[in-house]
Amino acid sequence: METEIRNKPSFAIVHVDMEPGDRIIAEADAMASMSANVALRCRWNGGFLRAIAKRIFCNETLFVNQYHCAGEGELVLTQPFPGDIECIELKGNSLYLQPGAFLACEPGVRLGLGWAGFASWLGREGLFRLKVSGTGRIWFGAYGGIFAREIDHEYVVDTGHLVAYEPSVSLRVGMAGGIFSSFFSGEGLVSRMRGPGRVYLQSRSMESLVAWTNAHLH
Amino acid sequence: MRDFKGGVFSSKIEGGRAGADIQIQGDRIAALCTDGDVFELPFRDCHLEIGGASGRMFFCRNAAKDLTIFCEDLGFPQALSTEAAGILDKPIREILAHRRQKRRQWRLVGLAACVGLFILFALGYFGILAGARAAIGALPRSVDEQLGAMAFQSMKLEGPVMTTGAAADAVQQIVARLAATLTVHDIKFEVHVVDASIVNAFALPGGYIVVYTGLIEAAENAEQVAAVVAHEMAHVTMRHGLQRIGQAIGLMVATQVLLGDAHGLFGAGADLLTSTTINSYSRAHETEADTMGVAMLHEAAIDPMTMAAFFTILDAEHGDVPDSLSWFSTHPQHDARVQAVREQVATLPDTQYRALAIDWDQVRRQTTAPNHATTDGGATSSR
Numbered sequence: 092m093e094t095e096i097r098n099k100p101s102f103a104i105v106h107v108d109m110e111p112g113d114r115i116i117a118e119a120d121a122m123a124s125m126s127a128n129v130a131l132r133c134r135w136n137g138g139f140l141r142a143i144a145k146r147i148f149c150n151e152t153l154f155v156n157q158y159h160c161a162g163e164g165e166l167v168l169t170q171p172f173p174g175d176i177e178c179i180e181l182k183g184n185s186l187y188l189q190p191g192a193f194l195a196c197e198p199g200v201r202l203g204l205g206w207a208g209f210a211s212w213l214g215r216e217g218l219f220r221l222k223v224s225g226t227g228r229i230w231f232g233a234y235g236g237i238f239a240r241e242i243d244h245e246y247v248v249d250t251g252h253l254v255a256y257e258p259s260v261s262l263r264v265g266m267a268g269g270i271f272s273s274f275f276s277g278e279g280l281v282s283r284m285r286g287p288g289r290v291y292l293q294s295r296s297m298e299s300l301v302a303w304t305n306a307h308l309h
Numbered sequence: 310m311r312d313f314k315g316g317v318f319s320s321k322i323e324g325g326r327a328g329a330d331i332q333i334q335g336d337r338i339a340a341l342c343t344d345g346d347v348f349e350l351p352f353r354d355c356h357l358e359i360g361g362a363s364g365r366m367f368f369c370r371n372a373a374k375d376l377t378i379f380c381e382d383l384g385f386p387q388a389l390s391t392e393a394a395g396i397l398d399k400p401i402r403e404i405l406a407h408r409r410q411k412r413r414q415w416r417l418v419g420l421a422a423c424v425g426l427f428i429l430f431a432l433g434y435f436g437i438l439a440g441a442r443a444a445i446g447a448l449p450r451s452v453d454e455q456l457g458a459m460a461f462q463s464m465k466l467e468g469p470v471m472t473t474g475a476a477a478d479a480v481q482q483i484v485a486r487l488a489a490t491l492t493v494h495d496i497k498f499e500v501h502v503v504d505a506s507i508v509n510a511f512a513l514p515g516g517y518i519v520v521y522t523g524l525i526e527a528a529e530n531a532e533q534v535a536a537v538v539a540h541e542m543a544h545v546t547m548r549h550g551l552q553r554i555g556q557a558i559g560l561m562v563a564t565q566v567l568l569g570d571a572h573g574l575f576g577a578g579a580d581l582l583t584s585t586t587i588n589s590y591s592r593a594h595e596t597e598a599d600t601m602g603v604a605m606l607h608e609a610a611i612d613p614m615t616m617a618a619f620f621t622i623l624d625a626e627h628g629d630v631p632d633s634l635s636w637f638s639t640h641p642q643h644d645a646r647v648q649a650v651r652e653q654v655a656t657l658p659d660t661q662y663r664a665l666a667i668d669w670d671q672v673r674r675q676t677t678a679p680n681h682a683t684t685d686g687g688a689t690s691s692r
Contacts, residue, residue: 179324180324181328182322182324182326182327182328182342182343182344183316183327183328183329183342183343184316184326184327184328185316185328187362207362224328226328226343241325243374256362257326258361258362258363258366258381259316259318259360259361259362259366259368259379260361260362261360261361261362261364262362285360287318287368287370287377287379288318288361289325289326
């Protein structure tokens with residue numbers, strides 16, 4: 092299965108060239124177009140209860156679609172908002188995805204729900220996170236561009252910019268500066284992350300856009 | 310040999326990382342990657358750290374930090390401590406002890422933060438209630454009158470208003486006698502007796518008092534009606550209606566500021582919080598109105614125990630809400646109100662109470678007749 096991420100970074104799509112027997116799992120409504128010979132099978136996103144939990148806590152869809160191609164075919168996957176898509180290959184390792192980031196994966200990847208903790212919640216990153224593990228490629232999306240940082244010591248990320256991070260990275264919530272600076276600089280609370288490991292960040296924050304839009308509504 | 314699930318960071322792996330089965334082999338830690346690569350780290354070159362998203366991931370790194378083997382399995386540090394006794398057991402013990410100490414500190418910080426937040430919320434909550442009360446106190450009485458008039462005009466009463474007749478005259482007389490006891494003289498009470506079999510009475514801001522004939526029928530004498538009217542007049546005098554509006558607005562603004570655009574779960578929680586706290590505060594208003602009502606009855610030389618007697622009638626004839634639901638009720642439980650009235654009356658000075666100059670039989674004849682308005686020539690108006 093050959094894949095390519097096109098139209099990066101603003102309106103990225105995943106272009107998949109499928110060969111006989113290839114399978115790919117994508118979240119519901121991710122398909123933009125596909126060849127007529129690509130078959131689609133819808134199933135619960137990890138079982139009934141897990142699907143409901145993922146819907147409530149991780150902003151993921153209740154159902155995921157498995158695309159299967161008997162011959163050669165094409166599949167185009169996209170995400171609901173403008174922004175970049177990143178692909179990484181898991182080799183038995185794991186990755187935590189922030190709510191709503193998951194787009195697609197190969198069948199060898201397991202999708203689980205993990206407790207993120209109150210620190211994550213206070214940092215407006217959600218009480219739960221999606222844990223992807225196993226072997227195979229996964230695709231995840233973000234609002235804006237995606238950039239990665241390999242961190243070993245402490246690294247500060249503003250709320251709403253975190254997309255994914257490895258389990259080897261710890262996260263605690265803190266203030267951007269002193270009390271006065273934190274509240275009047277507009278930065279407020281931030282996530283203080285510590286490696287070793289890699290974090291994936293988005294160049295724009297959906298929450299900031301919503302707040303900005305609300306402020307300009309009449 | 311036991312395998313532990315973990316991983317490895319190394320510049321020799323494409324992408325720099327891979328999941329691995331971790332084994333403790335003789336004098337070294339080995340990471341067996343899924344693609345067959347094996348990475349080894351002798352105990353003597355191993356520097357240990359703890360961290361990761363869970364806070365309990367062990368990192369075993371070489372001095373150059375270009376190879377890191379990590380494992381989150383709870384049994385890994387114990388196994389490593391045993392196998393690497395004399396080399397890594399001491400650092401492992403120190404790391405675990407440090408982690409326990411850190412966790413204790415965080416628990417204390419968390420507890421202090423919870424207590425601080427609770428105090429902050431409590432101060433904010435009572436501040437809003439007190440602020441609303443103070444703000445209402447600064448408003449002119451004309452605001453109460455305008456609001457009350459608007460509310461009364463828009464209300465659909467459950468029956469025609471009896472403008473004349475024995476019942477209307479009786480309630481007017483009760484209001485006049487009670488109003489004379491008030492220190493606030495700029496309230497113009499307007500009494501409306503509504504012909505409906507509802508055992509209730511209510512007051513609106515500005516002095517609008519509605520008494521249903523059902524309540525008059527349930528009462529044993531005029532003094533019991535006076536007790537209910539005194540309670541309603543107390544609501545008006547203490548401006549409870551405006552206070553509730555002010556408190557509701559204050560709490561709505563506060564929850565909106567705190568929770569912002571939070572989704573359904575928080576929204577539902579905020580609604581429940583608002584309704585229950587407002588109801589709870591309304592109970593405080595009811596208790597206040599009972600207390601002031603008893604004082605008014607006493608001042609007007611009407612036996613205040615008639616209030617307790619009427620609560621007993623209500624309890625016997627109409628029951629009370631179950632104890633389990635009492636928290637959601639706007640009125641305190643009847644038996645609690647009776648007890649409170651008794652306790653307050655016991656503190657009042659001895660007074661010679663005077664009966665109201667009302668022909669109670671005539672009032673009852675009008676209210677219990679099939680056509681109330683025509684029994685004694687009284688008139689009604691429909692709204």
